[in-house]
Amino acid sequence: MIRPGLSEAADAALERARRLEWWTLGWLVSIVAVMGLVMGSSEAMQAAWVEDLLSLAPPALFLLALHVERRGPSRMYPFGHYRTGSMCFLVAAVALTAMGAYLVYDASVVLIRREHPTIGTFSLLGQQVWLGWAMIAALVYSVIPPVILGYKKRKLAPQIADQVLYTDAEMNAADWKTGLAGMAGIVGIAMGWWWADAAAAGLIGLDILRDGLRSMRGAVAELLDGAPRKLEDPGKLHPDVERIEQSFGKGREVRVRETGRYLHVEIGSAERTRPSEAAARAALGDRFWRIVSVTGPAPEDILEGRVPPAEEGKAGD
């Protein structure tokens, strides 16, 4: 059964994405557990662990949005729950930004204080083995699943126009970079270069911070009712905007905004949808100024061919 409001292809992609995100949650929980075991007092490992913890947010948010946005309109939510996707996108973007900022801060503190990381040994088969080797092994383990999952998710995201999924795929790519930096850092510590660890973590933190801020830009634009942006570049408008303008336009002004993966189109400029003061006063008296736009059903040429209202209620349940 296709989810309401989706095509067959999009529904299939969404279902694949849903499964991938459950897999991601499972793998991340195991990674967090493994890292927690070998973490020790290494700054690099602690940062990697925090970052893996934060990586749990986007998949959880994706699944939450998917669950909530299905709900139809109600009295309390007459516009439905489409905006859940937008909200989750913002939270995911904030998580990514926080991760980057934390890594940069942490690395700076270690470098400024000239803290030399102490990594001891543990007992393995009667021998004392340097914990750094176990940390590297844990980091290798922590890198592989996110890379594979992130690659798959990145391909799916444009098919269902899902920003949360895309941000999540970005975070998984960040996981890979942090894992590699962590490994380089521990090898650096082994070589006696105490600063290598913090320097590597700091550089990667900057990269992740940059990704996070870019995602936040997109999320904020969406919450401010901005026009739909490109997934990879929130500075540019999505080509779908122009296509809708050309198709629905016909001499009318067309405005498009997005809520999560869905688009909302309004025919008519701000001027053409503002009610007269008299009409507004009739409704709200002195608070007439609060009503800035009144929109109605779509024009006939866009509505034509649609199923009449009486039959609509049966579909999608």
Add this chain to the structure above:
Amino acid sequence: MRYLLLSAVLALSACVLPKDPERTTERVSGRELVVGVLADELSDPDRRVIDALAQRLGARPAPRTGPAHLLLALLEEGEVHLLAGDIPADTPLAAKAGLSNAVGRLHRPDGSEEDRVLLIRQGENRFLGELNRAIDASGAGS
């Protein structure tokens, strides 16, 4: 063949790495092992570990007494190589030093227990490895 070579390289590096940023192991080997003593007297477990470490590194143990904070400062500068003296694992000095593996348990007057440890200069990971192996050798490890 390639894997054999890789394993050899890895095994070799495991023997040589990690290094000490401040070359503590080098400085101690064949010379003096300066031990800052934080208690009135060194307990048997501590003494056994120090002797085992000195033997491993071919060094002569040289105990030093003094105020705890002075000894900690000297440890941070590398003048003192090791701090010992029934130090509990939850010591506040842990923020400024590295902790060894446990050397038996300490029983406190209030009835609680804590691992006994020795302290080394932060970051001296090769020296720490030698210390932990000495703990194993002295049989005092838990």
